[in-house]
Amino acid sequence: MTYLPPHAFEKFSAHYPEQPHILDHNLCDHPLMALEQLAQLIERLPADEVEYAYAKQPIGITGKPPVPSISAADAVRQIDTAGCWVAIKHLEQDPAYRALLLDVIAELEGAITPKTGAIHNPQGFVFVTSPNGVTPYHFDPEHNILMQIRGSKVMTQFPADSEDHAPSSVHEAYHTGGPRELVWHDGLLAQGSEYEIHAGQGLMVPVMAPHFVKNGPEVSVSLSITWRSEWSYNEAAAHAFNSVLRGAGLNPARPGRWPQQNTGKALGWRVMKKLGLR
Numbered sequence: 451m452t453y454l455p456p457h458a459f460e461k462f463s464a465h466y467p468e469q470p471h472i473l474d475h476n477l478c479d480h481p482l483m484a485l486e487q488l489a490q491l492i493e494r495l496p497a498d499e500v501e502y503a504y505a506k507q508p509i510g511i512t513g514k515p516p517v518p519s520i521s522a523a524d525a526v527r528q529i530d531t532a533g534c535w536v537a538i539k540h541l542e543q544d545p546a547y548r549a550l551l552l553d554v555i556a557e558l559e560g561a562i563t564p565k566t567g568a569i570h571n572p573q574g575f576v577f578v579t580s581p582n583g584v585t586p587y588h589f590d591p592e593h594n595i596l597m598q599i600r601g602s603k604v605m606t607q608f609p610a611d612s613e614d615h616a617p618s619s620v621h622e623a624y625h626t627g628g629p630r631e632l633v634w635h636d637g638l639l640a641q642g643s644e645y646e647i648h649a650g651q652g653l654m655v656p657v658m659a660p661h662f663v664k665n666g667p668e669v670s671v672s673l674s675i676t677w678r679s680e681w682s683y684n685e686a687a688a689h690a691f692n693s694v695l696r697g698a699g700l701n702p703a704r705p706g707r708w709p710q711q712n713t714g715k716a717l718g719w720r721v722m723k724k725l726g727l728r
């Protein structure tokens with residue numbers, strides 16, 4: 451069984467890691483993606499690996515939204531009427547889901563490692579969403595392919611290197627242990643690109659490219675396949691090193707996006723950590 455047809459691999463290979471693109475997949479009918487299986491997964495995982503909320507949220511949000519009155523597992527079972535958004539995090543803790551995650555990543559490995567180095571920390575997330583739900587504006591530190599399993603969604607992505615959309619100050623705070631909440635205002639929308647995906651399609655999201663998501667008029671189930679890479683660790687460490695430089699009164703250049711490597715600043719940060727200076 452392959453989860454990605456040959457043309458999907460070729461497309462991914464041509465676009466990874468910086469160009470968002472939509473590729474086909476064969477994951478929709480996988481038994482582990484059925485709602486009842488996902489509800490049972492929620493009941494097996496530690497409670498803090500499940501996040502859920504009412505589905506109707508503004509695009510920009512600060513702080514945590516209120517918790518719904520039913521359990522997360524029941525919200526998944528009744529997702530067509532629950533009006534909820536459920537995120538199941540770190541699927542890789544469960545052996546069956548971990549095997550699926552690693553199988554998909556193994557199919558992509560030949561396109562990943564020549565560009566961004568060794569694959570690290572594979573993680574999987576499932577998002578189960580009632581019709582018309584919104585996932586607010588944010589960014590993620592992982593390479594990510596959002597596989598649409600059921601229903602549809604529109605992701606609006608923004609450039610990963612945009613100071614307006616994800617200021618260096620937010621990167622530097624996040625990569626030194628702070629929060630990663632981006633501030634939204636409608637003026638940011640002009641640089642967004644919309645990608646609509648349906649069941650059987652996946653969307654690649656470049657590392658740290660800000661985005662928000664609007665679900666279609668049906669129940670939506672998405673599987674997010676993520677990994678870190680040598681390149682992404684170096685970029686993160688370079689942001690962290692920049693925070694040190696900024697603290698010393700300098701105004702450092704933003705780390706470069708791939709294929710720039712950021713190895714000098716990344717090394718600087720690692721040396722500081724090793725010496726206990728951070």
Ligand SMILES: [Fe+2]
Pocket residue numbers: 588589590661
């Ligand atoms: Fe995301």
